[in-house]
Amino acid sequence: MAGRNFLFVPGPTNIPDRVLRSMAVQSEDHRSPVFSQLTFDCIQGLKDIFKTTTGTPIIFPSSGTGCWEAALTNCLNPGDTVLASRFGQFSHLWIDMCQRLGFNVEAVDCEWGTGVPLERYAEILAADKGHKIKAVLATQNETATGVNSDIAGVRKALDACGHPALLFVDSVSALASVDFRMDEWGVDVCVSGSQKGLMLPAGLGITCVSEKALEARKTAKAPRCYFDYLDMVNANKTGYFPYTPSLPLLYGLREAIATLKEEGLENVFARHAYLGGATRAAVQQGWKLDVCAKAPKWYSNTVSAVVVPEGFNGADVIARAFRRYNLALGAGLSKVAGKVFRIGHIGDMNECMLLGAIAGAEAAMLDVGIKVEPGSGVAAASNFLRDPDQVPAHMAQWIAGRNAA
Amino acid sequence: MAGRNFLFVPGPTNIPDRVLRSMAVQSEDHRSPVFSQLTFDCIQGLKDIFKTTTGTPIIFPSSGTGCWEAALTNCLNPGDTVLASRFGQFSHLWIDMCQRLGFNVEAVDCEWGTGVPLERYAEILAADKGHKIKAVLATQNETATGVNSDIAGVRKALDACGHPALLFVDSVSALASVDFRMDEWGVDVCVSGSQKGLMLPAGLGITCVSEKALEARKTAKAPRCYFDYLDMVNANKTGYFPYTPSLPLLYGLREAIATLKEEGLENVFARHAYLGGATRAAVQQGWKLDVCAKAPKWYSNTVSAVVVPEGFNGADVIARAFRRYNLALGAGLSKVAGKVFRIGHIGDMNECMLLGAIAGAEAAMLDVGIKVEPGSGVAAASNFLRDPDQVPAHMAQWIAGRNAA
């Protein structure tokens, strides 16, 4: 059927045309003397994205899931205990992986719609006088519920009691869209992937490891080979990889980072806040519905989970949106299956795209019988977007520049 | 700035991804024994698009404008008289070309917002007993005002008085989006281009000539060489071109035709009627504004010219839409400069794209002070699009198929 697919799942995200073009590359010798520059450019660019000077970015040919595994197997010994919290499908899956790989998880179950429980973490860590807990896991942005967590707060909880555990953060659906600060927050391993804020296809597991994590690796005895940090770190030093890297994705990564830097990383965050705000305006003020996140502090600027009214199934909205309007929304998973549909507002996005998606989601809801006021979502979002107080400074400047041109 | 450009000028139009991919071709020998198949496929495909079995499609490396010139110089003698009507910038420019090339134009000036004046044509032709008029020009879709004309009616006017003049039709912004019937309507030259309903970049002038036109060419003495039909017709017979053709555009043309055929040509027309109807619903019922076309019979299903209220300048809306929302609308040209802005709803388009553009145009109008009700355009368009009586049968079927999957 004619026309463009509207991709509003919270990943994979829309690929900018210039990034798509950059990936249309023939193969080349990944051990040639000229190849190393590409590696260096990617690694250096990622340092800026992770906001680190002392950390080491590593690019695995894998999905982000692979980087979860790498964090565990590189830094821990079999049977080690980790502290984790579960408040959505992705925080759950990381816990599940820990258990499958033979680690012991102290799991804090939280209401879905909330995030990392800072007070519980603080209590548990303070109580762990023997430092049995070797790593603390935190999901910065729970993609399943549209919940953002306070990573700086986790660091504070660790520091408050002088706990030496490593801090592992899943920033898969946050990095390069909302702020992440490797060094300032004392993160030891940050886990991410190419297909979210980095606006690429899936295929690159993107992680960053602290000096402390690399030090822990030296004695960690969990079996590992493909995901061993050291092979990567050693090969990357001279600009190469231990096994054949995916060249189109590396070229795309360099271009995507350049794109982000041209906009300015802080500006990218501001734009996500602006579009996230408009989405919530549509949901809450326009449609008179709730998002899954229980309080403003949990609101995610990359994905909003819209709670459908009692008696309706979110899956019907999603099916209708996709089949009727070529609009891809995200499903409710596990505990919130059927209860929500998700609008991803992450990555390469602007006002008209979002307004088209809001109009489409509204049409799908009306089609399945949900009584929302036609046009109300777009009206609320548009009012938000046209509010000069909401427009990010760099966008206002850019518009002014175009006006002057 | 992030996000996709919303292209809603009435050409060039959005290129489907599969067509874009098909054009990413290396050069090749255009005189090789395997090349001719591509030519044959394009020519045969165009016959179906033009709805002709006796006509001959010709593909010039040019814009559509070149095909205007080809029609005149191949079929006419210097100083010949043509009958034409002017009701917008593009019907005007064709007349202007006739005069610059030394032909004599009997020009009927009509109100902008109306189309080919069938009754006046009938009178003039009937009065032309000496058959001084050698060709009748008709612009099927005046892109500047969003006006559709009745080409079958022009044929009737010619036949009614047995006038032998050739019938030249500009279908640049109609072909492959609204119905065109070369044979049934007795058109002698149809002029079009690649960048509208054929969903390609500009660069191919696409025309179709009747046997009568080719016969006229034999004695026509207007100087011509680059645009000589015969060089093309002769070379095309064996699958080649008299000079190097633009290969990416030919590959794109083949793929675009395949795309149109997969949807079904009549279905493509139905989809344009559906999206055109939704656009007019937004303008008239939502925003309470007028389109430039004076009556439903003139409504174009490929472009709508929206009349801005007194005291406002359409150019300001366009500038705001582009600079603020990355939404490209069409300008008012010549007589309607400042009075209208145009929304192109032609080519590869669907509901969410259109709703996003309507929301964007509305936002731009609000920004420049035009008092439209926020959300009203999308509400009216969405109500139209969700009306089962409006949904084209093939789309309903397609949706049903996806529901079953």
Next chain:
Amino acid sequence: MAGRNFLFVPGPTNIPDRVLRSMAVQSEDHRSPVFSQLTFDCIQGLKDIFKTTTGTPIIFPSSGTGCWEAALTNCLNPGDTVLASRFGQFSHLWIDMCQRLGFNVEAVDCEWGTGVPLERYAEILAADKGHKIKAVLATQNETATGVNSDIAGVRKALDACGHPALLFVDSVSALASVDFRMDEWGVDVCVSGSQKGLMLPAGLGITCVSEKALEARKTAKAPRCYFDYLDMVNANKTGYFPYTPSLPLLYGLREAIATLKEEGLENVFARHAYLGGATRAAVQQGWKLDVCAKAPKWYSNTVSAVVVPEGFNGADVIARAFRRYNLALGAGLSKVAGKVFRIGHIGDMNECMLLGAIAGAEAAMLDVGIKVEPGSGVAAASNFLRDPDQVPAHMAQWIAGRNAA
């Protein structure tokens, strides 16, 4: 510098233009109802490539190395013993991985230039009455030395003594270029990747597992999660993946398989034999040099390692070829470092490409002082290629077809 890079490393290989085009895709929802067809197409296509009806192809977002790891961790228990042989860098690295992951390796060291030692394998297996050996590893094509091994022979050795060990085959640089028969040879895990005979960028680990291997997985206790077969097998059943797959690579895989099938898999093998033969003709008859493979039975049809004369360094030839002629040759690795340079003749390749590379390699040799007769390599290769007895039947047919056109 102007002109095309000549890529003659044995992977990554040249990507056909049609495959490159197929990968230029926007992102889409990998959980949509229409996505599953792509998965099914890839899995079914791979069954034909692996020549299996009972095996299960699995596509990991990883390099081929990841599939080595998957074979070990899915089918073995910690401390299990595997039988392996080392005769080049890649057979070495797999052994190394076994050891790093905590398995016990009975390693047979062979002269580099030979392949899997069938008689030694037979002796060792026959002697292993207690069936301590749980898996037998065999590298079908040792990329480092250009050596092909007899996998059917390994199966015979196992069967001869009724040994129940699993058979793991590394077919990274063989699959889809030289014959591989999963079912007939009783292979339990075949390991490959996207960037060799499948003519894609790196990024997909492509493996195929037998029912016996999946059965072994049920009780195997090696820790695994990312590379767990079951997650993949279960998700693939309905057409999905446990984590976000790399869409461009899947689209490319489908197109690459279609490309191979259009040529015919057996024909692809014949073409590789033909081009491999021409390469050896250049080396042996033209340049009067040796290949690393010690005897015709070891000759690889995907890569030839050329032994440079005493007193010269293969690395100098490679450096010269790349820096001076933009020709990428493969380096000698480990034991054969400096002693050889490698010409990959794998994947999307034809006569002119190969002749250009042979001419370039010859020029590079002359430049560094190796006394080969100018033109001798091309003359010998060309004589071979023009010999009607050497031309594969399908190519002869194709030429005849073009002659008739």
Next chain:
Amino acid sequence: MAGRNFLFVPGPTNIPDRVLRSMAVQSEDHRSPVFSQLTFDCIQGLKDIFKTTTGTPIIFPSSGTGCWEAALTNCLNPGDTVLASRFGQFSHLWIDMCQRLGFNVEAVDCEWGTGVPLERYAEILAADKGHKIKAVLATQNETATGVNSDIAGVRKALDACGHPALLFVDSVSALASVDFRMDEWGVDVCVSGSQKGLMLPAGLGITCVSEKALEARKTAKAPRCYFDYLDMVNANKTGYFPYTPSLPLLYGLREAIATLKEEGLENVFARHAYLGGATRAAVQQGWKLDVCAKAPKWYSNTVSAVVVPEGFNGADVIARAFRRYNLALGAGLSKVAGKVFRIGHIGDMNECMLLGAIAGAEAAMLDVGIKVEPGSGVAAASNFLRDPDQVPAHMAQWIAGRNAA
């Protein structure tokens, strides 16, 4: 059939990957406020390519042939006399166009294999005291015979007798590959196209006109519209076009010019001389055959026409090369049909590409029975290419840089 097509016709030429990528663009509004920069970049870039500060480059959506027509119809009056010489198919076709468009041609017929007859031109111009000759036509590089002409010499002939005729030069297969100097040589119209030295697909007629030519246009009465310089010049001034331009080709043009400038225009010429020299070495020293050009001063550095021995048909070589080896060579046209085949060595080319083509052409000749020594062509070309005296300085520098890296 597998592998890359070897494109060695003298146009269209190989498109560099980066240029191919640059053309994969969506459509956009060609009247937007941001579009004009692209136009300015292309026009300014072309000024450097044409070596002009006072001339005006114009880019027509057409083939180069269209620019032949534009030169005639913009600058001449019906019936005007032009001086031209015929020594190949393309110089012939331009003369033919003059006649078809109603101009009077004083045509000097020369032996094919020679070029513009400077002495005859001088005599004729000197004899034309009445200045009946309004324009002098010169084909800088006759693509059909591989003959280069001395354009500075034509200017001298005009100046010697103070003749005021305009100087029109066809540089289609020379511009951006061999030196062209608009201002220094006093050229009034230079005609070229996108698909040769500019390394793009066909589709852009690229021309440059002097102030004198634009002045002549003011009074010239030949009918014209599509190709009217003034419409273009006026629209271009503000960065726009009178009708929709082909966006991918404009983006490609900007990138191609950037590519040429990065290598350096003089360096590009040196590289063409180097590759042309190698080709002639293969033909003359290797194969012991002649090129069509009768003397070194006529040798073209963009295309060599190889004269096949008596009793053989060049068309057979070409057919064999294409059908058997996927190598596209150029045919002999008109007077030299069957007598030659042509090797284009123009555009984006390097040593391995050329050596592969020479090897392929040699194989094709052997296949049809021409007795050349196998390997002799590559040996001679390779010896030439490896001769340090032949390597262009910038390539030597580039190699040194890579060696140092």
